Amino acid sequence: MKSKITSVLRILVCILTVFTVMGTFGVIMADKLYTTEYLISQAEKTNTYENAYNSLMKRFSDNYSVSNIPIDVYEKSFSAEWMKSSIDEKIRSSFENREAVIDFTGAEECITEYFEEYAHEKHVIKDDIYEAKLAEAVSFAKKTALNEADVYSLDVMKRAGITGKLSRAVSLARKYKYACFGALAVLLIIMILLKRPIYWAGTALFASGILLAVPATVVIANNMIGKFSLKSFTTYTLVTGTLDSVVEIVQKTGFIILAAGIILIALYCIFGRGEKAEPKPEKIKA
Structure with a gap:
């Protein structure tokens, strides 16, 4: 009877350990991914700065029939460096819960100069x-540039209340990170x-690794993320690139945990054979 109770307890502790390992991994991922540094690094890796700038110039070019402002005016107003600094500022300001400070001096000067030359000619x-026309042109340029610089749609998420919920969830996860480590220590x-x-x-560890690696491998093998459909090329490359990065992290971590589990089981099979077997109850002779 005692042996059966011990076996049941071992299985229960093992199951609890699997869930705790998964939870600890989730907490670590939340702490790592929802940060200014990670989002900016993903923008760099997915060529988002250049894509956003090219998209901005295309929007200005397509609007020429309405604004009558040549594309070269906008090229002088906004540079690739301006786009990079603006995207980074949008991300930082969102995490710091403040208004983004973006310099539009160049745009204002170039558009004003164009209007003055046009008026003179x-x-x-x-x-x-x-x-009024000048103010409208400057306002349109600023609004369009800001929309392109908000590559993660942080303003939209903020208005919808999503950013606040994410921040609270991540803060809660970070708060209980060490509690997860403590739980793992207690279970051990x-x-x-x-x-x-x-x-x-x-x-x-073997079960935890399977639960992480198998779904991630299925997603990668079927190219599920690549099948997403988004209108904006900039957003598409950024979102799919970021999700691919996350799935790869999950897959690699799953394989590492899986390998660790296999090694421990193998070590037990090799060195644990000498363990003293649990005594079996003796039969009572009649």
Whole structure:
């Protein structure tokens, strides 16, 4: 009877360890991924800065029939360096919960200069209509550039309340990170007390690795992320690139944990054979 109870306890502790390992991995991932540094690094890896700048110039070019402002005016107003600094500032300001400080001085000067040259050549009077058209052109340029710089749609997420929920969830995860480590330590101590800790720890790691590696491998093998459909090429490359990065991290971590589990089980099979077998109850002779 005692042997059966011990076996049941071992299985329960093993199952709890699997869930705790998965939870600890989730907490670590949340702590690593939802940061300014990670989002900026993904923008660099997915060529987002260049894509966003090219997309901005295309939007200005497509709007020429409405604005009558040549594309070279916008090319002088906004540079690739401006786009990079603006994207980084949008990300930082969102995490720091403040308004983004973005410099539009160059755009204002170039567009104003173009209007003045046009007015001089066409003998346009600088009246209220002229000033309104100039203000409208500058406002459109700023708004369009800001939309392109917000590559993660952080403003949209903020208005929808998603950013706040994510921040609270990640803060909670970070708060309980060490609690997860403590739980793993307690479960390991219980395994030691129940004997055969190497085998059961290996079994828990093996199961955890399977649960992480198999789904991630299926996603990668079927190119599920690549099948996403988004209108914006910049957003598409950034989102799919970021998700691919996350799935690869999950897959690699799963294989590492799986390998660790196999090694522990193998060590138990090699060195644990000498363990003293649990005594079986003697039969009572009649």
